[in-house]
Amino acid sequence: MNAPPTSPATPRRATITDVAREAGTGKTSISRYLNGEMSVLSPELRARIEAAIERLDYQPNQMARGLKRGRNRLIGMLLADLTNRYTVEVLQGVEAACHALGLMPLICHAANEVEMERRYLQLLTTYRVEGVIVNALGVREETLRPVGGGGIPAVLVDRSVEGLVADIVGLDNRAAAELGTRHLLDGGFRDIWFVVQPFEQVSSRRLREAAFREAMTAHETTRAGAARPHTLVLDLADPEQSARSLAQLDRAIDAANHYHAGAVGNAARVAVFAANAPVALRLALHLKARYGADWQARVALLSIDDPEWAELTGITTIRQPTYDIGYRAVEFLHERIEGVQTGARDCLLPGELIVRASTSG
Amino acid sequence: MNAPPTSPATPRRATITDVAREAGTGKTSISRYLNGEMSVLSPELRARIEAAIERLDYQPNQMARGLKRGRNRLIGMLLADLTNRYTVEVLQGVEAACHALGLMPLICHAANEVEMERRYLQLLTTYRVEGVIVNALGVREETLRPVGGGGIPAVLVDRSVEGLVADIVGLDNRAAAELGTRHLLDGGFRDIWFVVQPFEQVSSRRLREAAFREAMTAHETTRAGAARPHTLVLDLADPEQSARSLAQLDRAIDAANHYHAGAVGNAARVAVFAANAPVALRLALHLKARYGADWQARVALLSIDDPEWAELTGITTIRQPTYDIGYRAVEFLHERIEGVQTGARDCLLPGELIVRASTSG
DNA sequence: CTGTTAGCGCGTTCAT
DNA sequence: ATGAACGCGCTAACAG
Numbered sequence: 001m002n003a004p005p006t007s008p009a010t011p012r013r014a015t016i017t018d019v020a021r022e023a024g025t026g027k028t029s030i031s032r033y034l035n036g037e038m039s040v041l042s043p044e045l046r047a048r049i050e051a052a053i054e055r056l057d058y059q060p061n062q063m064a065r066g067l068k069r070g071r072n073r074l075i076g077m078l079l080a081d082l083t084n085r086y087t088v089e090v091l092q093g094v095e096a097a098c099h100a101l102g103l104m105p106l107i108c109h110a111a112n113e114v115e116m117e118r119r120y121l122q123l124l125t126t127y128r129v130e131g132v133i134v135n136a137l138g139v140r141e142e143t144l145r146p147v148g149g150g151g152i153p154a155v156l157v158d159r160s161v162e163g164l165v166a167d168i169v170g171l172d173n174r175a176a177a178e179l180g181t182r183h184l185l186d187g188g189f190r191d192i193w194f195v196v197q198p199f200e201q202v203s204s205r206r207l208r209e210a211a212f213r214e215a216m217t218a219h220e221t222t223r224a225g226a227a228r229p230h231t232l233v234l235d236l237a238d239p240e241q242s243a244r245s246l247a248q249l250d251r252a253i254d255a256a257n258h259y260h261a262g263a264v265g266n267a268a269r270v271a272v273f274a275a276n277a278p279v280a281l282r283l284a285l286h287l288k289a290r291y292g293a294d295w296q297a298r299v300a301l302l303s304i305d306d307p308e309w310a311e312l313t314g315i316t317t318i319r320q321p322t323y324d325i326g327y328r329a330v331e332f333l334h335e336r337i338e339g340v341q342t343g344a345r346d347c348l349l350p351g352e353l354i355v356r357a358s359t360s361g
Numbered sequence: 362m363n364a365p366p367t368s369p370a371t372p373r374r375a376t377i378t379d380v381a382r383e384a385g386t387g388k389t390s391i392s393r394y395l396n397g398e399m400s401v402l403s404p405e406l407r408a409r410i411e412a413a414i415e416r417l418d419y420q421p422n423q424m425a426r427g428l429k430r431g432r433n434r435l436i437g438m439l440l441a442d443l444t445n446r447y448t449v450e451v452l453q454g455v456e457a458a459c460h461a462l463g464l465m466p467l468i469c470h471a472a473n474e475v476e477m478e479r480r481y482l483q484l485l486t487t488y489r490v491e492g493v494i495v496n497a498l499g500v501r502e503e504t505l506r507p508v509g510g511g512g513i514p515a516v517l518v519d520r521s522v523e524g525l526v527a528d529i530v531g532l533d534n535r536a537a538a539e540l541g542t543r544h545l546l547d548g549g550f551r552d553i554w555f556v557v558q559p560f561e562q563v564s565s566r567r568l569r570e571a572a573f574r575e576a577m578t579a580h581e582t583t584r585a586g587a588a589r590p591h592t593l594v595l596d597l598a599d600p601e602q603s604a605r606s607l608a609q610l611d612r613a614i615d616a617a618n619h620y621h622a623g624a625v626g627n628a629a630r631v632a633v634f635a636a637n638a639p640v641a642l643r644l645a646l647h648l649k650a651r652y653g654a655d656w657q658a659r660v661a662l663l664s665i666d667d668p669e670w671a672e673l674t675g676i677t678t679i680r681q682p683t684y685d686i687g688y689r690a691v692e693f694l695h696e697r698i699e700g701v702q703t704g705a706r707d708c709l710l711p712g713e714l715i716v717r718a719s720t721s722g
Numbered sequence: 723c724t725g726t727t728a729g730c731g732c733g734t735t736c737a738t
Numbered sequence: 739a740t741g742a743a744c745g746c747g748c749t750a751a752c753a754g
Contacts, residue, residue, distance in 0.1 A: 013486075013489075015730090015731055015732085016731060016732060016733095017731075017732095025740080025741080026740070026741040026742075027731090027732075027733090027741085027742095028733085028734085028740070028741055028742080029739090029740065029741075030732095031732065031733055031734085032733095032740090034732090034733095035733080040739065040740085041739075041740090042739060042740090045739085045740085059483075059486060059487050060487065060731085060732075061428075061487070061489055061730090061731055061732070062487045062488045062489070063424045063427050063428050063433060063488065063489055063730095063731080063732095064428055064730075064731035064732045064733090064746090065731080065732060065733075066424050066732095066746095067422075067424050067425055067428055067730095067731080067732075067746050067747065067748090068731080068732050068733045068734085068745080068746055069732085069733065069734095069746085070746075072424060082443075082449050082452060082453075083446075083449060085444075088443050088444060088449065091443060091470065092443075092470070092472060095470050095472070099477075099480075104467075104484065104488070105468075106465075106467060106468075107466075107467075107468040109452065109453070109456050111453060111456070116460075119460075122420070123465065125374075125420055126420050126421065126422070126423050127423045127424065127465070128374075128422055128423070128424055281669060281673070284673055285672060285673055288673060293654075307669075307670075308642060308668075308670065309668075309669065309670035309673060309674075311646060312642070312645055312646055312649060312670060312674065313670075313673065376746090376747055376748085377747060377748060377749095378747075378748095386724080386725080387724070387725045387726075388725090388726095388747090388748075388749090389724070389725060389726080389749085389750090390723090390724065390725080391748095392748065392749055392750090393724090393749095395748090395749095396749085401723065401724085402723075402724090403723065403724090406723085406724080421747085421748075422746090422747055422748070424746095424747080424748095425730090425746075425747035425748045425749090426747080426748060426749075427730095427748095428730050428731065428732090428746095428747080428748075428749095429729085429730050429747080429748050429749045429750085430730085430748085430749065430750090431730075
């Protein structure tokens with residue numbers, strides 16, 4: 001069992017030595033050719049090498065090169081959740097940047113499991129990646145020890161990690177939450193529920209919630225009354241907790257619809273501000289189940305993130321510059337790999353408000 | 362420019378030699394320890410090695426191991442489109458299987474660009490992956506030459522590649538399309554439009570369309586009339602073509618609603634069978650724009666794939682066993698890597714019909 | 723049981 | 739302008 005592959009199928013790839021022999025020269029010249037040191041090769045030799053490579057379909061072994069020169073052009077990309085469209089879009093940017101910089105991203109998907117996260121981080125160092133981009137969930141400084149300060153360069157995406165100083169790039173959460181809140185206030189809404197997953201541990205969620213709260217308090221009372229902020233925690237991973245939270249929201253919606261019966265404009269509807277797309281989806285599903293297809297008549301839903309169903313449902317969103325986030329993350333990492341020693345940097349990119357029917361009726 | 366990293370930041374990882382010195386022994390013993398040949402090590406030496414490794418925080422260099430033994434436990438995973446939920450779900454299965462088999466997947470995202478596809482395939486062989494899982498779009502035998510038969514083992518996912526004999530795993534397209542078609546026919550629908558992206562080149566699309574057509578013809582005429590199959594090609598990448606196709610569909614819908622005014626049950630509504638989720642989304646967006654929020658009253662939408670918005674919209678779907686597809690693909694590949702020489706195998710997994718309001722009203 | 727030796731495929735002095 | 743020799747980190751004979 002576990003026998004080595006019976007090689008007849010794989011004719012063994014050509015090595016640099018094979019090419020040297022084929023071209024009737026030494027390995028050194030081949031190496032030079034591969035590394036573009038053309039000025040040091042006689043046109044004649046160069047032609048022979050070219051031919052030999054072509055004939056043998058030779059392709060240099062990256063592993064061996066990496067071993068020798070100490071850098072293998074590999075970077076790790078640790079993802080918390082590929083199911084989330086945000087993540088995939090960030091990835092697009094990452095791949096583009098890697099392509100441009102001659103890097104190869106090793107993509108690791110932790111699937112929301114902290115254990116996986118640890119395993120992959122370990123695995124990545126094992127493959128001697130030159131740097132890591134981390135979009136993690138449970139990581140604390142400890143599990144990230146091989147990385148950052150003393151270890152290999154790292155840059156964080158979206159969320160910071162407790163006790164770890166590293167570059168971080170992501171949405172300007174403060175500005176985004178404020179943007180959404182003001183949009184709702186301007187639309188005449190007063191009862192606004194900010195719904196967010198447990199946010200103590202995740203910096204981006206924390207920032208959004210705080211900014212929401214702040215924007216609400218800053219708002220001066222108008223004819224339509226004072227702003228009434230509510231924060232609702234929705235733990236997607238815990239059905240019971242979710243049920244309780246949603247019930248609480250239901251009561252508020254019913255009460256508002258009753259109390260404000262006859263009120264003007266949006267003061268009657270309660271607005272719900274989802275901190276991200278997964279939350280928004282959960283809310284939409286619940287509200288539809290409870291209030292029927294016409295649920296949007298009673299609730300105005302606004303969400304950070306712009307899922308593919310947003311257009312279909314007509315909900316207003318704040319789109320994150322996901323692609324840029326990924327792209328910038330790689331650029332930062334690349335600089336670190338090249339030896340930049342600056343202190344930890346932040347790169348906060350602005351979100352874009354996309355107004356749809358949900359908040360403009 | 363392009364200076365090597367100023368190493369002070371990276372204290373250089375410990376090597377096997379360091380550990381040997383630290384433990385006061387030779388490299389061989391360390392190697393043996395690493396490979397679990399415990400029975401050949403005195404408990405005393407073993408303890409010393411353990412301690413040394415711990416002290417130096419040593420982690421073997423996979424690159425070097427791979428170089429030596431000729432297998433690096435890396436496999437390539439070439440993806441056509443990570444934006445597609447199908448792909449991501451397949452990926453979950455792939456990662457799980459890799460984890461179980463001690464493989465490390467190198468994920469490459471071609472983002473629907475044939476050129477990328479080529480580049481990545483080339484890159485993968487450069488890293489000497491032991492095998493490749495391919496879910497590609499434009500690949501023809503030619504660009505896949507380094508792979509398959511003479512090259513490294515490959516297994517295809519979802520679609521076959523012209524002229525390339527290799528294992529393939531995916532949905533049982535024939536059965537799935539038939540399942541959906543019969544469901545619609547049983548529901549009383551007679552005018553059924555099968556909407557699919559250009560399918561000449563993509564085997565799975567071709568199979569679905571053929572099976573749809575077949576199921577329609579096989580259906581015997583009933584009280585509700587004869588089955589009227591229509592195939593509509595929708596090129597998502599070509600706005601003009603899309604517009605024309607959608608207009609054609611619109612005319613059919615209008616005509617049917619007019620002609621059958623007063624007919625019983627679903628014979629009046631036209632049913633639209635989307636060949637996959639991207640098509641379904643495009644259709645839903647268009648229909649909503651044209652017929653308003655109540656579009657489902659005039660059209661019954663059914664789709665292969667089960668996107669996250671399906672539940673929200675209440676459309677019936679045929680869910681693919683995506684996770685299993687990914688898992689099986691890796692298992693197949695693993696067998697090939699271990700030297701299995703059987704002829705090309707097919708693994709067709711069944712889809713699951715999820716009935717929702719769209720086809721049961 | 724344990725250490726020595728010789729490469730894996732490649733890049734890099736250092737001669738020539 | 740070119741090639742020989744050494745070593746990257748590790749495994750695999752082959753001795754002891």
